[in-house]
Amino acid sequence: MTTLEAKRVSLFFFFATQDELLTYELSVAACDRFQKLEKRFKNLNSDQRLVLATQQIILASYKTMQRHQSLQPMGSHWIYPQGVDFSIWKEFQKLASPAEYHFLIWSQILKISDSDLATSLLLTHGTLRYRLSIALQKIGSLSRLIPKKFEIIKDPE
Amino acid sequence: MSLEQIHFFKKGHRKLSPLFAQYLAYDYSAQKLDSQRQAAFEQELLTSTELQLNLQKLQIAKAYLDQLSRMQVSEDLAEHFRSPRGYLRLLIQKIKWDEWPDGLKLGLESLFVIVGVLFVSLLVPWNRVLEMKWSKQDFIVLSEFNRPLQTALPEVPTAAQEPLKFPDDESKKEIPDAGAPPDKDTVMAVAELNSETATEKKGFLYRGQMVVTNLEAVSPKFVEKISELGGRKAGDVPLGWIKPSGSYFHFTIPETKYPSLLEFAKDFGGIKIQKEKHERQMPTGIIRIILEIKDKEKRPENQNQNDRQNEYQNDH
Numbered sequence: 094m095t096t097l098e099a100k101r102v103s104l105f106f107f108f109a110t111q112d113e114l115l116t117y118e119l120s121v122a123a124c125d126r127f128q129k130l131e132k133r134f135k136n137l138n139s140d141q142r143l144v145l146a147t148q149q150i151i152l153a154s155y156k157t158m159q160r161h162q163s164l165q166p167m168g169s170h171w172i173y174p175q176g177v178d179f180s181i182w183k184e185f186q187k188l189a190s191p192a193e194y195h196f197l198i199w200s201q202i203l204k205i206s207d208s209d210l211a212t213s214l215l216l217t218h219g220t221l222r223y224r225l226s227i228a229l230q231k232i233g234s235l236s237r238l239i240p241k242k243f244e245i246i247k248d249p250e
Numbered sequence: 251m252s253l254e255q256i257h258f259f260k261k262g263h264r265k266l267s268p269l270f271a272q273y274l275a276y277d278y279s280a281q282k283l284d285s286q287r288q289a290a291f292e293q294e295l296l297t298s299t300e301l302q303l304n305l306q307k308l309q310i311a312k313a314y315l316d317q318l319s320r321m322q323v324s325e326d327l328a329e330h331f332r333s334p335r336g337y338l339r340l341l342i343q344k345i346k347w348d349e350w351p352d353g354l355k356l357g358l359e360s361l362f363v364i365v366g367v368l369f370v371s372l373l374v375p376w377n378r379v380l381e382m383k384w385s386k387q388d389f390i391v392l393s394e395f396n397r398p399l400q401t402a403l404p405e406v407p408t409a410a411q412e413p414l415k416f417p418d419d420e421s422k423k424e425i426p427d428a429g430a431p432p433d434k435d436t437v438m439a440v441a442e443l444n445s446e447t448a449t450e451k452k453g454f455l456y457r458g459q460m461v462v463t464n465l466e467a468v469s470p471k472f473v474e475k476i477s478e479l480g481g482r483k484a485g486d487v488p489l490g491w492i493k494p495s496g497s498y499f500h501f502t503i504p505e506t507k508y509p510s511l512l513e514f515a516k517d518f519g520g521i522k523i524q525k526e527k528h529e530r531q532m533p534t535g536i537i538r539i540i541l542e543i544k545d546k547e548k549r550p551e552n553q554n555q556n557d558r559q560n561e562y563q564n565d566h
Contacts, residue, residue: 099331124331170323
């Protein structure tokens with residue numbers, strides 16, 4: 094397991110749990126699980142192992158996890174991007190189901206491809222895109238993100 | 251034949267329904283539509299305000315999540331997460347256990363198991379384990395049955411009134427050796443003592459004894475008379491059961507017929523009947539009688555007394 098993979102694992106739990114201690118605890122467990130998957134399933138690539146390890150650990154920790162805690166800066170180990178409002182993410186987590194924001198973390202934040210995601214979660218591509226579409230529309234419909242007078246945003250092309 | 255060559259539409263026009271266009275919004279924003287689908291979607295996009303709004307939501311969300319994806323974690327923390335925890339894992343990593351040959355690993359694992367088993371087998375005190383009683387009871391219950399209720403003892407006088415006297419003290423002094431037959435006084439004393447201690451005895455038993463000259467002829471007549479008076483046998487043996495000491499009658503009879511039975515018995519000789527207290531309580535109007543008829547010429551007197559004592563003990 095590389096350091097970059099450990100970073101991505103910890104980022105998943107950072108956004109999923111919003112709790113510093115829980116992020117530490119679950120990241121350690123997920124890294125252990127990732128290393129076991131490396132030995133056991135050598136046909137999986139890194140992204141697929143990451144999805145499997147994080148999903149198994151987060152599902153096992155639902156009973157102990159406390160959701161919707163305040164997303165405060167968690168020490169000097171976490172480097173926050175400038176000008177990003179984390180309260181929107183917190184508000185989105187209240188609206189969405191855990192599966193929906195897990196999909197968004199994997200797909201849009203960790204940039205795992207739809208193919209790897211569908212393979213790891215045993216979903217069809219159509220199901221995965223539909224769920225991603227629903228989750229994206231939920232977070233996009235938050236009032237603070239939508240301009241009052243919208244215009245058609247054309248593609249960069 | 252590729253999908254491009256299949257003509258699903260007429261005259262080169264591939265129009266999307268509004269509902270289907272909604273489903274394709276994510277694919278359009280991710281640029282995963284083919285050229286014809288993309289053209290059809292853009293044509294629908296020009297006319298549908300709702301589709302424009304949904305597409306804008308998707309693009310805004312993606313832009314926001316792109317910003318979140320710039321979040322970084324320090325190298326130290328990531329290194330801490332991926333480093334092994336625990337002395338065992340650290341040792342395994344140091345000695346590079348995974349790179350060892352499988353045969354060597356299997357042999358070492360087997361050796362550890364054998365050493366562990368030997369260690370345990372030497373340390374366990376097997377003598378104590380084998381002698382350990384797993385149950386506090388040192389007897390085995392083969393079967394269980396309900397014992398009859400024991401009669402309550404009479405009240406013991408207090409020390410202030412008089413010194414303690416147990417009722418069996420005197421009887422112990424009077425009981426002769428076990429080999430010798432007890433005399434009549436001893437038997438009667440024990441009978442009286444038992445009748446006194448059995449305070450809860452509510453029923454009565456009529457025990458009679460008579461001596462006749464011709465037992466073989468008299469006994470059937472008694473059987474016939476008892477049956478005539480409505481008597482029924484009460485024990486296991488039939489009426490007039492012949493035993494070495496005489497004939498044995500154990501039966502129940504209506505209480506109103508009791509005088510008739512006495513008059514009938516007086517015709518054959520003297521009869522002695524004693525009313526005793528007994529545990530068994532008979533229904534109202536019914537009495538239970540044990541009558542023993544002996545032959546005067548055959549039986550000696552002391553043997554009759556022994557039989558009397560044995561029967562008395564069997565009944566109690």
